[in-house]
Structure formats: structure tokens, C-alpha cells
Amino acid sequence: MNAVYIAGRLALSEAAELMDRFGDDAGLEAAARAEQSRDKGNLIRFCHWRQIERVIATLSSDEVRGTVH
Template identity: 65%
Template sequence: MVTFIASRRALDDACQLIDHFGADAGMEAAVRAEGARDKGNVLRFCHWRQIERMIVTLASDEPVGTIH
């Protein structure tokens, strides 16, 4: 699975969560996504869901995608 990074802000948000929450960063992103969905904010929901997936990729020691 290749993770699409939509913006520098998304990458910054992912890195900040990792720095602050460590191994629980993905869970924090999921909580923020659920909060946005509960408020009806679809754009922020999608933003935090993307970050949740990005954190999984950033935290992985395994290469992802094609290796050249």
C-alpha cells in the first residue's frame, strides 16, 4: 500500500502526533477523525484519516511499494 501525502501540512501533523504520542499516534489521529465526523466536518475527517494511514507507513520498518 502506497500512502498519498496531500500536503506538507498533513506530513507535519503526522510527525507532530508521532513526536507527541509515540506509539499511540495512530490512535490519536483516529480519535481526531471521529471527532471531526461527529461534528459533520468531512474535510477534517478525511484529513485525520489520511494522517492515521500515513503514521502507519512512517512507523513501519519495512519498505513499501516498488524498490528500485
């Protein structure tokens, strides 16, 4: 089981916003934003957008993770 860390409400909010705006391409948009941040040398924003990309993948997945009660 792979545990997914979600940093907080901002990560969920931005992931949901990208999903609403870009639909199935939301993960690609987050990846593009991460690349832009990396190219500018902004490591913090790069890591932020990579986190958002993982949150989008988690929210988009039908796979059950963790325990189910």
C-alpha cells in the first residue's frame, strides 16, 4: 500500500481547481507548472506542483487505498 501525503487544504483546493478547469488534463497542467517552476529555479514551487500532481492522481483514481471501514 502506498500512502499518499496531502500537505493541507491548499493542496486539495488547488488540485480541485485544476481538475475543474482542465478535466482529465489536470495532472498534465500541474506537471507543466512544476517544470516551469524548476526552469525558473524555484524549488519550493516545483515541489508544490509535483505534490498537486500526486493529489490529482489520487483523487482521480478509483483504487481503494488504506483501510476500509
